[in-house]
Amino acid sequence: MHQSGPGAAPPLVAERLAKTFDDGDVEVPVIADLSFTLNAGEIVSIVGPSGCGKTTLLNVVCGLTPASSGSVLWHGAAPQGMPGRVGYMLQKDMLLPWRTALSNVTLGMEIKGKVGMEERDKARVLLDRLGLHGFTDRYPATFSGGMRQRVALARTLVNDPEVLLFDEPFAALDFQTKLLLEADTVRLVREEGRSLLCITHDIEEAVSISDRVIVLTKRPTRAKAVYEIDLGDQHADMMEARQSPRFNDHVRAIWRDLEVSGT
Amino acid sequence: MVAGCQLALLAIFLGGWEYITSLDRQTAFLFGSPSAIFGFLKTMATDGSLARDTYVTALETLLGFLLGNLIGTLVGLSLWYSAFVSRVVQPFVVALGSIPIIALAPMVIIWFGTGLASKVAMSTLSVVVVALVTSYKGAMSVDPDQINLFRTLGARKSQIFRKLVVPSSLNDIFAGLKLTVGFALIGAIIGEFMSSSEGLGHAIFKAGSLYVIPKVFAALTATIALALVLTYLVGWLERLLKPWQPER
Numbered sequence: 083m084h085q086s087g088p089g090a091a092p093p094l095v096a097e098r099l100a101k102t103f104d105d106g107d108v109e110v111p112v113i114a115d116l117s118f119t120l121n122a123g124e125i126v127s128i129v130g131p132s133g134c135g136k137t138t139l140l141n142v143v144c145g146l147t148p149a150s151s152g153s154v155l156w157h158g159a160a161p162q163g164m165p166g167r168v169g170y171m172l173q174k175d176m177l178l179p180w181r182t183a184l185s186n187v188t189l190g191m192e193i194k195g196k197v198g199m200e201e202r203d204k205a206r207v208l209l210d211r212l213g214l215h216g217f218t219d220r221y222p223a224t225f226s227g228g229m230r231q232r233v234a235l236a237r238t239l240v241n242d243p244e245v246l247l248f249d250e251p252f253a254a255l256d257f258q259t260k261l262l263l264e265a266d267t268v269r270l271v272r273e274e275g276r277s278l279l280c281i282t283h284d285i286e287e288a289v290s291i292s293d294r295v296i297v298l299t300k301r302p303t304r305a306k307a308v309y310e311i312d313l314g315d316q317h318a319d320m321m322e323a324r325q326s327p328r329f330n331d332h333v334r335a336i337w338r339d340l341e342v343s344g345t
Numbered sequence: 346m347v348a349g350c351q352l353a354l355l356a357i358f359l360g361g362w363e364y365i366t367s368l369d370r371q372t373a374f375l376f377g378s379p380s381a382i383f384g385f386l387k388t389m390a391t392d393g394s395l396a397r398d399t400y401v402t403a404l405e406t407l408l409g410f411l412l413g414n415l416i417g418t419l420v421g422l423s424l425w426y427s428a429f430v431s432r433v434v435q436p437f438v439v440a441l442g443s444i445p446i447i448a449l450a451p452m453v454i455i456w457f458g459t460g461l462a463s464k465v466a467m468s469t470l471s472v473v474v475v476a477l478v479t480s481y482k483g484a485m486s487v488d489p490d491q492i493n494l495f496r497t498l499g500a501r502k503s504q505i506f507r508k509l510v511v512p513s514s515l516n517d518i519f520a521g522l523k524l525t526v527g528f529a530l531i532g533a534i535i536g537e538f539m540s541s542s543e544g545l546g547h548a549i550f551k552a553g554s555l556y557v558i559p560k561v562f563a564a565l566t567a568t569i570a571l572a573l574v575l576t577y578l579v580g581w582l583e584r585l586l587k588p589w590q591p592e593r
Contacts, residue, residue, distance in 0.1 A: 170497040
């Protein structure tokens with residue numbers, strides 16, 4: 083389904099990215115020099131001190147903001163405009179209040195011009211799998227934060243994205259809801275062989291879901307450290323992952339990195 | 346509870362008015378009285394002038410309301426398309442908005458005559474700038490993250506406009522509609538004051554110049570009733586067009 087054979091270029095490579103904003107006559111460097119690779123089927127998290135330009139990074143990666151220098155390669159090529167088959171999810175669920183859960187999910191397909199029975203069924207199946215059976219035809223105004231973010235997740239996954247870009251989508255949720263949603267996300271991402279780049283300030287979230295965690299410095303941002311995470315085969319259950327002995331080692335190490343760069 | 350208090354307040358006001366004006370003839374002449382007003386309303390209803398005047402003013406108001414909001418909203422929303430154009434036209438919009446509509450009335454009569462058209466024009470002019478500003482504000486307050494979401498889904502600008510900007514401006518557009526009901530009515534009444542042969546404004550003006558104060562109040566009562574009905578209709582339309590709003 084995906085180009086993941088040997089020799090195929092990884093879905094996403096960032097090479098020596100830099101981003102500077104023009105604030106009147108002052109140049110504000112946000113990203114100094116950042117390179118990373120997201121391989122097929124991988125979950126990579128990026129953590130950094132607050133205000134280190136994580137959101138800018140995501141916008142540059144998905145083509146909403148042009149980079150000042152360096153390049154973003156999707157399957158080895160720089161795309162014209164938006165890269166295809168990329169799903170994007172933010173802390174704000176950004177559901178449209180005038181659309182039902184179902185038609186929020188089919189929004190992407192509608193924009194591409196086709197919403198028939200098949201597309202609606204696909205959306206319905208996905209909402210069912212995310213535990214929203216019976217809520218498909220309701221308006222989001224009555225939903226809880228967790229339900230809203232589940233609809234947003236369905237809206238992201240229904241377009242079959244090869245790569246998912248997350249900007250702290252679980253940050254506003256209560257602890258239990260967050261863990262359940264993380265587990266659902268990881269399951270749905272791994273089952274379909276998708277790749278996920280997750281930007282977060284939640285170290286425990288990063289360690290529990292990822293194959294690799296990249297720690298950033300404060301502005302202007304560089305990569306400070308990279309951790310390969312191996313928690314054994316407990317990656318599917320968020321609570322078990324958190325109880326693995328290596329979990330705490332990773333969290334402590336990343337915490338120390340952030341503390342130093344925070345001062 | 347609220348309705349009870351409102352009724353009590355109204356009863357006290359009307360009762361006090363009736364009592365004070367019953368004390369001597371001069372006060373009754375100057376301020377009318379609820380019973381005299383009611384009497385005039387009854388005569389106007391039976392001779393058909395109440396229905397006729399209300400119909401004329403309602404028609405002028407409704408046409409001006411629709412035309413002004415249509416033009417204002419279309420222009421206001423489409424300014425979203427170009428930040429450049431909207432910055433160019435901004436001072437002109439402010440300038441137009443600051444013109445007292447009554448100052449335009451003599452010219453409007455010259456341009457559109459003394460019939461229906463001039464009242465509709467006055468009404469439209471009273472509405473259009475407010476509608477433009479509120480709908481433009483609505484279009485510009487769309488969440489930029491939401492626009493980014495549409496862009497990542499591959500939406501063209503026209504799709505963002507239709508599927509995001511227009512529906513999310515509905516709140517502001519309806520706020521504008523509620524506000525402009527009154528403006529449309531004022532525009533129509535001013536038009537009738539300047540030159541007319543029928544309408545509630547005409548009735549108020551004529552009764553006023555003849556010092557028949559209770560009749561002025563009678564026509565005013567019909568005007569208020571008209572405003573209330575139109576405002577209610579807008580609220581009903583809003584509930585119809587925005588079914589996703591949770592019931593309160």
